[in-house]
Amino acid sequence: MSNRMWGGRFATGPDAIMAEINASIDFDKALYRQDIAGSRAHVAMLAKQGIVSFEDAAAIDAGLAQVLSEIEAGTFVFSRELEDIHMNVEKRLADLIGPAAGRLHTARSRNDQVATDFRLWVRDTIDELDHALKDLQEALLEKAEAHAATVMPGFTHLQTAQPVTFGHHLMAYVEMIGRDRGRFRDARARLNECPLGSAALAGTSFPIDRFATAEALGFARPTANSLDSVSDRDFALEALSAASVAAMHLSRLAEEIVIWCSAPFGFIRLSDRFTTGSSIMPQKRNPDAAELARAKTGRIIGALTGLLIVMKGLPLAYAKDMQEDKEPAFDALASLSLVIAASAGMVRDMEPDARAMKKAAGGGYSTATDLADWLVRVVGMPFREAHHVTGRIVAAAAEAGLPLEKVPLATMQGIDARITDAVFDVLSVDRSVKSRTSYGGTAPANVRKAVKAWKRKLEKDTL
Numbered sequence: 001m002s003n004r005m006w007g008g009r010f011a012t013g014p015d016a017i018m019a020e021i022n023a024s025i026d027f028d029k030a031l032y033r034q035d036i037a038g039s040r041a042h043v044a045m046l047a048k049q050g051i052v053s054f055e056d057a058a059a060i061d062a063g064l065a066q067v068l069s070e071i072e073a074g075t076f077v078f079s080r081e082l083e084d085i086h087m088n089v090e091k092r093l094a095d096l097i098g099p100a101a102g103r104l105h106t107a108r109s110r111n112d113q114v115a116t117d118f119r120l121w122v123r124d125t126i127d128e129l130d131h132a133l134k135d136l137q138e139a140l141l142e143k144a145e146a147h148a149a150t151v152m153p154g155f156t157h158l159q160t161a162q163p164v165t166f167g168h169h170l171m172a173y174v175e176m177i178g179r180d181r182g183r184f185r186d187a188r189a190r191l192n193e194c195p196l197g198s199a200a201l202a203g204t205s206f207p208i209d210r211f212a213t214a215e216a217l218g219f220a221r222p223t224a225n226s227l228d229s230v231s232d233r234d235f236a237l238e239a240l241s242a243a244s245v246a247a248m249h250l251s252r253l254a255e256e257i258v259i260w261c262s263a264p265f266g267f268i269r270l271s272d273r274f275t276t277g278s279s280i281m282p283q284k285r286n287p288d289a290a291e292l293a294r295a296k297t298g299r300i301i302g303a304l305t306g307l308l309i310v311m312k313g314l315p316l317a318y319a320k321d322m323q324e325d326k327e328p329a330f331d332a333l334a335s336l337s338l339v340i341a342a343s344a345g346m347v348r349d350m351e352p353d354a355r356a357m358k359k360a361a362g363g364g365y366s367t368a369t370d371l372a373d374w375l376v377r378v379v380g381m382p383f384r385e386a387h388h389v390t391g392r393i394v395a396a397a398a399e400a401g402l403p404l405e406k407v408p409l410a411t412m413q414g415i416d417a418r419i420t421d422a423v424f425d426v427l428s429v430d431r432s433v434k435s436r437t438s439y440g441g442t443a444p445a446n447v448r449k450a451v452k453a454w455k456r457k458l459e460k461d462t463l
Contacts, residue, residue: 022320025078027327028085029071034120035085036068038113038196041216043104051107051206056100063097064089085117086110107208109200111230111318116196118326120217122239125333126188132340133181133246134458137174139347141458144170145451149444151429152267152357153366160364163429166352168442171450176249178454183242191235194219198229201317231317233307236329240304243336244297250343251297254290257346261287267357268350274342289346293339303332361429365394365404370426370435379418389416 040061047057067089070076082088087110094101144167154164194214197204203226210222223229260267261275274289310324368390375386392415397407405427412419425431437443 022083023080024084024323024326025080025082025088027330028114028117029078029088030330031085031114031117031121031326032071032089033068034117034124035089035113036064037120037217038116038213039089039104040064041213042108042196044216045209045212046103046106048212049207049209051208052103056103059097059100060093060104063093063101066096067092084110084114086113107199107204107206108196109198109230111200112195112198112226115198115230115232116194116217118233118329119191119193119195119219119235122235122329122333123188123191123218126184126239129243129246129333129337129340130181130184132337132344133177133184134461136340136344136347137177137454137458139344140170140174140177141451141454143347143350144168144174144447147352147354148447148451149433150352150354150357151361151433152352153361153363154442160360160366162369163361163366163432164436164442165433165444165447166354166357167444167447167451168433170347171447171454173249173253174450174454177246178457180242180246180249183245184239187235187238187242189220190238192218192220193223194221195223195229195232198223198226201227201230227317231314231319231322233311233322233325236325237304237307237311240300240307240329240332243332244301244304247297247300247336247339250339251294253343254294257290257350258287258294260350261285261290265356265360266353267360268352270346271349271351274346274349287346289342293342296335296339299335300332303328358429362403362405365397367404367427367429367432368394370432371404371423374423374426375416375419378420378422379416 043052043057043060043064046052047054052060067076070092076088076092078088079091082091090101090104093104146167147170148165148167150166151163152166152169153160154162154169194210194217196213196217197208197210214220214222223232257268257270259265261270270285270287270289274287275285276288277285306328307325310321314321371393372383372386372390375381375389376383379386381389393407393412394404396411396415397404400407400411405424409419409421409423412423426435433442434444437446440446
């Protein structure tokens with residue numbers, strides 16, 4: 001029997017294994033909205049250009065609308081024998097309206113059809129992710145504003161470095177996510193060109209209007225080269241790249257949440273809504289949401305790597321290898337959406353322990369830099385000399401088992417006689433954070449200004 005899609009060139013159907021490896025309907029049915037939207041725009045253009053009759057175009061459009069309603073109602077029966085979403089829709093359309101359905105595929109190919117569908121899906125998904133990332137920024141801003149003056153230790157090498165505020169720490173993630181949204185928007189702007197009408201690879205001899213279909217589908221313009229149109233997956237790679245960076249940022253936040261929840265730190269508490277227990281240890285409260293958010297980053301980065309490897313050896317134009325583009329993208333971007341939602345939930349849920357944070361902020365001689373700065377500013381020492389003097393004072397404090405602000409003045413003066421009791425004004429963690437007023441610094445006043453500035457940006461939706 002001749003294959004119903006490929007026509008007379010093939011006398012028999014494919015081998016069962018060939019059918020199994022070739023079919024994509026199990027996953028590309030997710031493109032049904034985009035596929036039907038593209039087909040409706042295409043047939044409207046064909047009618048306007050006089051390529052199909054208005055009567056046939058009206059029948060095709062009405063049939064496509066019914067197919068859409070059947071899929072959304074869950075009554076549509078997908079067939080693996082028809083390979084993909086395009087042929088499933090076309091076959092059902094033929095059942096509904098008869099031979100006129102065959103005119104829909106005039107002046108297009110499944111190559112430009114899937115490229116258009118996939119671009120539309122990625123564009124829609126980017127818009128959804130941008131909204132979710134904005135919500136996460138808002139959650140971080142709420143918590144940062146409430147804790148603009150809550151002191152905590154800042155770390156380098158995961159060693160206590162200098163005091164910062166919890167609000168300032170959270171605002172770092174607001175900045176990261178702002179860049180993530182910018183990357184997604186950049187990717188969206190570049191993908192917003194329509195491949196429809198490029199046909200298999202060379203364009204078409206029919207007098208189509210590609211600008212009309214591009215406009216109907218919300219694209220900025222049609223793609224400029226038919227070979228590139230059907231063989232390009234840069235738009236998916238860029239989206240996955242932006243997703244990988246965003247996931248990496250959220251994994252860093254998740255890692256910090258895991259650390260902050262741990263007993264040695266005890267900086268925050270998550271409620272039952274975002275923790276689980278142990279099957280054997282009744283005391284346990286595990287931050288599993290954060291751990292899973294951290295782990296899913298590997299899936300997202302893996303999808304980017306996988307698609308890069310698929311594409312890296314393909315000659316122009318389309319090759320069936322490119323069927324492997326959608327499953328990882330669907331999975332990765334769905335995973336990112338879940339991680340974003342979980343991260344926003346945890347940020348809103350977590351309750352900082354200000355006392356534990358402040359106590360930890362005072363450990364590790366975290367105000368040593370403040371002492372060195374005071375020696376430069378008040379005594380007039382070169383910073384390198386001040387660094388050396390401060391180091392000797394820290395060593396004396398460590399030997400005596402004292403925090404820096406409890407070291408006797410006489411001990412300090414024994415190291416450098418020019419030190420006065422005014423030095424104690426800079427050695428508390430509260431004074432330390434308040435003094436960091438340089439642009440971008442941790443001073444509570446700075447944090448509040450940064451929160452207000454970001455709220456204004458989000459109200460205007462500008463990044």
